Amino acid sequence: MKMESKPERDGPSRVSLPDEVRVISVGLPAFAEALRAQGTAVVEVDWRIPASGRPDLVEALTRLYGPLAHRVDTANREVLRRLDSGAPVLIGIAAAADVIPDMDAWTLLHPGPRLPFQEFCDPLRRSARAAVMSEGWARNQDEAERLIVRGRVRLEPANHHATVLPMATILSPTAPVFVVENPQGNNRAYSGINQGPGKVAWFGVDAPQAVERLVWLREVAKSVLDAALKSSGPLDVFSLVAQGLQMGDDAHMRTQATTNLFIRHLLPHLVAQANRQAVDVARFLSSNHLFFLNLAMAAAKAVTDWAAPVPDSSLAVGMARNGTTFGIRLAGNADWFVAPAPPVEDALYHPGFGPEAAALDIGDSAVLELVGLGGAAAAASPAVATFVGGTMASAVATTEAMDRICAGRSSRFKLPFLDFRGSPVGIDVRRVVELEMTPSINTGILHVQDGLGQVGAGVARAPLACFQQALRALEAQLR
Amino acid sequence: MKMESKPERDGPSRVSLPDEVRVISVGLPAFAEALRAQGTAVVEVDWRIPASGRPDLVEALTRLYGPLAHRVDTANREVLRRLDSGAPVLIGIAAAADVIPDMDAWTLLHPGPRLPFQEFCDPLRRSARAAVMSEGWARNQDEAERLIVRGRVRLEPANHHATVLPMATILSPTAPVFVVENPQGNNRAYSGINQGPGKVAWFGVDAPQAVERLVWLREVAKSVLDAALKSSGPLDVFSLVAQGLQMGDDAHMRTQATTNLFIRHLLPHLVAQANRQAVDVARFLSSNHLFFLNLAMAAAKAVTDWAAPVPDSSLAVGMARNGTTFGIRLAGNADWFVAPAPPVEDALYHPGFGPEAAALDIGDSAVLELVGLGGAAAAASPAVATFVGGTMASAVATTEAMDRICAGRSSRFKLPFLDFRGSPVGIDVRRVVELEMTPSINTGILHVQDGLGQVGAGVARAPLACFQQALRALEAQLR
Numbered sequence: 006m007k008m009e010s011k012p013e014r015d016g017p018s019r020v021s022l023p024d025e026v027r028v029i030s031v032g033l034p035a036f037a038e039a040l041r042a043q044g045t046a047v048v049e050v051d052w053r054i055p056a057s058g059r060p061d062l063v064e065a066l067t068r069l070y071g072p073l074a075h076r077v078d079t080a081n082r083e084v085l086r087r088l089d090s091g092a093p094v095l096i097g098i099a100a101a102a103d104v105i106p107d108m109d110a111w112t113l114l115h116p117g118p119r120l121p122f123q124e125f126c127d128p129l130r131r132s133a134r135a136a137v138m139s140e141g142w143a144r145n146q147d148e149a150e151r152l153i154v155r156g157r158v159r160l161e162p163a164n165h166h167a168t169v170l171p172m173a174t175i176l177s178p179t180a181p182v183f184v185v186e187n188p189q190g191n192n193r194a195y196s197g198i199n200q201g202p203g204k205v206a207w208f209g210v211d212a213p214q215a216v217e218r219l220v221w222l223r224e225v226a227k228s229v230l231d232a233a234l235k236s237s238g239p240l241d242v243f244s245l246v247a248q249g250l251q252m253g254d255d256a257h258m259r260t261q262a263t264t265n266l267f268i269r270h271l272l273p274h275l276v277a278q279a280n281r282q283a284v285d286v287a288r289f290l291s292s293n294h295l296f297f298l299n300l301a302m303a304a305a306k307a308v309t310d311w312a313a314p315v316p317d318s319s320l321a322v323g324m325a326r327n328g329t330t331f332g333i334r335l336a337g338n339a340d341w342f343v344a345p346a347p348p349v350e351d352a353l354y355h356p357g358f359g360p361e362a363a364a365l366d367i368g369d370s371a372v373l374e375l376v377g378l379g380g381a382a383a384a385a386s387p388a389v390a391t392f393v394g395g396t397m398a399s400a401v402a403t404t405e406a407m408d409r410i411c412a413g414r415s416s417r418f419k420l421p422f423l424d425f426r427g428s429p430v431g432i433d434v435r436r437v438v439e440l441e442m443t444p445s446i447n448t449g450i451l452h453v454q455d456g457l458g459q460v461g462a463g464v465a466r467a468p469l470a471c472f473q474q475a476l477r478a479l480e481a482q483l484r
Numbered sequence: 485m486k487m488e489s490k491p492e493r494d495g496p497s498r499v500s501l502p503d504e505v506r507v508i509s510v511g512l513p514a515f516a517e518a519l520r521a522q523g524t525a526v527v528e529v530d531w532r533i534p535a536s537g538r539p540d541l542v543e544a545l546t547r548l549y550g551p552l553a554h555r556v557d558t559a560n561r562e563v564l565r566r567l568d569s570g571a572p573v574l575i576g577i578a579a580a581a582d583v584i585p586d587m588d589a590w591t592l593l594h595p596g597p598r599l600p601f602q603e604f605c606d607p608l609r610r611s612a613r614a615a616v617m618s619e620g621w622a623r624n625q626d627e628a629e630r631l632i633v634r635g636r637v638r639l640e641p642a643n644h645h646a647t648v649l650p651m652a653t654i655l656s657p658t659a660p661v662f663v664v665e666n667p668q669g670n671n672r673a674y675s676g677i678n679q680g681p682g683k684v685a686w687f688g689v690d691a692p693q694a695v696e697r698l699v700w701l702r703e704v705a706k707s708v709l710d711a712a713l714k715s716s717g718p719l720d721v722f723s724l725v726a727q728g729l730q731m732g733d734d735a736h737m738r739t740q741a742t743t744n745l746f747i748r749h750l751l752p753h754l755v756a757q758a759n760r761q762a763v764d765v766a767r768f769l770s771s772n773h774l775f776f777l778n779l780a781m782a783a784a785k786a787v788t789d790w791a792a793p794v795p796d797s798s799l800a801v802g803m804a805r806n807g808t809t810f811g812i813r814l815a816g817n818a819d820w821f822v823a824p825a826p827p828v829e830d831a832l833y834h835p836g837f838g839p840e841a842a843a844l845d846i847g848d849s850a851v852l853e854l855v856g857l858g859g860a861a862a863a864a865s866p867a868v869a870t871f872v873g874g875t876m877a878s879a880v881a882t883t884e885a886m887d888r889i890c891a892g893r894s895s896r897f898k899l900p901f902l903d904f905r906g907s908p909v910g911i912d913v914r915r916v917v918e919l920e921m922t923p924s925i926n927t928g929i930l931h932v933q934d935g936l937g938q939v940g941a942g943v944a945r946a947p948l949a950c951f952q953q954a955l956r957a958l959e960a961q962l963r
Contacts, residue, residue: 251732251866251867252731252732252740252741253730253731253732253741253900261731262731262732262741262744264748265741265744265745265747265748266744268744268747268748268751269743269744269747269769269770270770272747272751272754272766272767272769272770273763273766273767273770275751275755275766276754276755276757276762276763276765276766277763277766278755279758279759280758283755284752284755284756286755287751287752287754287755287756288751288752290748290751291748291749291751291752387730387900387904388730390900396903396904397900397901397903397904398903421732421866421869421876421901422876422900422901424875424876424877425866425875425876
């Protein structure tokens with residue numbers, strides 16, 4: 006295993022004193038400030054009461070860091086190895102129901118934890134209607150809605166089918182998907198083709214042009230991209246992502262550099278297809294800087310699914326949102342621990358929009374944060390910096406915060422701003438619950454109700470409650 | 485003018501004292517270290533004797549920073565305005581002699597200051613032979629050499645013809661060139677099409693495959709690229725470069741991100757050309773990460789040529805090397821001030837090669853360092869960091885050193901690692917001579933004699949002598 010070693014950390018109840026004893030201020034910064042104002046030297050200890058001192062959580066932490074630590078750490082090492090060493094390759098494009106496990110001709114896959122249709126948020130509902138129309142099952146939004154409400158289609162969480170879907174993407178049976186294979190784990194994962202900018206279903210739009218885009222992806226983009234990929238051969242997804250991180254991508258909020266590397270890779274194979282359709286696809290690729298997002302997600306899903314069966318681990322291998330709920334799962338446990346979806350903070354809105362227009366955090370793209378990308382790689386990305394304070398120092402702080410709750414560092418995703426240190430990998434629920442610091446997820450924001458598409462972007466903080474549930478479950482499971 | 489203001493600096497003879505007086509150590513760090521070892525607080529002043537105390541230079545500096553300062557600074561502001569605001573656009577591709585001023589059917593253009601053929605270094609000599617063969621003037625290297633030695637072709641410095649050529653590029657009359665127009669200055673500049681990696685003439689190779697590449701650029705690449713550019717419309721070169729700097733390019737040693745942006749821009753227009761030649765060009769673009777280098781250089785040449793006629797300036801508007809000599813010129817003076825070409829330092833060599841295989845610093849690409857790119861933008865580039873110490877801090881130090889000898893900062897080339905501060909623009913000979921700090925130039929290294937092509941890359945330090953000459957000439961000119 007090539008992962009960087011990370012200093013072992015103390016348990017929650019140990020605080021070591023500095024060598025030289027002056028005033029030590031623990032907790033509230035106001036004390037330290039008051040002393041400094043009087044010219045007194047102060048050493049501040051960044052410490053707070055673990056898990057806010059809640060007895061059940063403190064007890065669980067004490068056991069998971071204490072007598073159970075060896076068992077958990079051993080499991081975590083194997084999970085980290087898989088998250089860090091799996092190197093999924095893109096092997097082609099296929100119709101969803103032809104390749105995705107247990108997806109039949111009447112299944113729609115949705116992002117996030119399982120959710121009944123009546124609890125879908127507006128953007129997700131619209132995306133589902135657009136997907137139904139794209140299949141030709143309904144002629145308009147009302148027909149599509151009725152068909153779903155009557156239970157004529159099966160709604161399934163994509164994550165349960167080796168699939169991940171960004172934002173409000175709904176995947177229908179004939180929709181084209183990227184097929185990504187993880188040779189190390191002998192498993193595959195899937196994601197739809199990114200639908201591009203504008204009035205599109207993955208942004209919660211069900212207008213005719215959103216449906217047309219879905220049909221175009223199936224009827225035009227699929228064959229052109231598949232032919233180009235067959236001609237170019239399999240593509241190591243994370244190898245491109247690693248390069249993209251040296252070029253300002255976090256591989257979540259921004260995938261422009263990686264998309265461009267992908268375009269460069271495909272270029273000769275696209276030019277070789279001398280037809281009108283290839284020109285359309287070229288134009289689409291050329292104007293879609295998030296094209297690679299779905300591919301990075303599929304690769305992240307492949308390695309997290311490979312790590313998922315490892316028992317006894319405190320590391321997350323699932324993190325997903327549907328706009329209503331936010332869920333995580335741990336390696337060695339098939340359950341999802343769910344809490345209400347958070348709002349997106351630190352947001353920059355498109356002109357004319359503000360927080361009142363914002364739907365809640367949505368999409369499976371948080372799978373990227375599990376493998377060292379997105380918020381974990383904020384320090385790689387000037388674009389992300391603009392969302393978290395405007396300086397690279399604030400982007401670095403985002404990565405450093407992830408580092409405090411992660412168990413390892415990537416051996417392949419390097420951060421130039423941190424002198425090529427690996428990005429944090431392996432979110433450890435013990436650390437999250439102890440420090441009460443949850444992962445930051447770089448993400449877009451959809452309009453809350455009018456089907457207006459994307460209205461901004463920002464950072465979502467995962468809700469603490471699902472990590473607390475997961476911690477309790479782990480402790481119970483190891484009894 | 486939108487350029488960032490930069491704090492005014494003192495003249496060479498003024499040093500201000502710190503508010504609190506402790507031990508002040510001026511000059512040699514050893515003094516300060518000795519005091520610190522005894523527990524004494526030391527304030528170190530980064531100061532050395534200006535221009536090593538050479539009386540003629542000190543006198544010239546005293547006048548140029550003193551009574552002549554207003555005149556010089558006024559001129560410099562106008563030069564900076566031109567360097568920073570000119571926004572050259574790529575408008576097409578043409579045969580060199582059809583568009584380059586005063587280039588006839590028997591002219592070869594070479595990089596760097598004017599140089600007789602007998603003083604050409606080996607790589608440049610080989611490149612000239614390859615160019616002659618590509619024109620069909622000679623069937624082999626010997627014939628080509630004889631033809632040049634007999635004076636059957638006119639050798640001219642590209643810089644005198646609004647043209648810049650990277651590394652050992654020799655431009656022959658029918659070779660295709662990028663035509664770049666600077667609307668603000670109503671002037672044009674030119675550069676050859678980058679010849680790509682491998683055994684190529686611009687790397688000092690005259691083997692048959694190097695000649696074939698030149699012929700292929702003329703017979704195949706020219707028409708495909710020109711058709712794509714005509715279809716896409718004019719392209720703002722520095723706009724792409726500015727984006728590339730956010731993506732890890734310094735736009736000199738590394739142009740991968742900018743090249744990829746260019747590829748993305750051209751993609752639909754290349755795919756639309758349904759023919760075998762377009763596929764070849766696509767393959768060439770896809771495997772040539774320095775493709776954009778020549779375009780960035782042509783744009784830099786356009787703005788430096790626009791700034792060149794401004795009188796009374798101490799800022800460099802020309803910096804070029806031919807592998808034998810290194811030259812600079814100042815705005816308001818057509819003369820080139822020349823010194824022997826330096827070696828390339830901080831070098832990383834290809835396996836099997838070392839300093840003994842290295843030709844001296846060569847090429848017109850140093851024009852980039854005049855406009856805030858290359859060494860000036862080292863802090864933008866993790867790739868450059870690997871050449872200057874392996875950490876981003878060392879890349880930042882390279883930019884900071886350029887900042888000390890530059891008169892302004894770019895309003896468009898922003899450095900994420902320095903919190904989006906503009907890169908340094910406008911090398912001021914006064915500062916260079918005073919501080920004895922010359923520009924750092926990120927560059928490749930060619931094999932010294934065997935026509936083996938590129939053997940490494942590193943950083944060249946411009947020779948101080950040409951800046952000292954330029955300073956004396958400026959002072960004389962302003963008398």
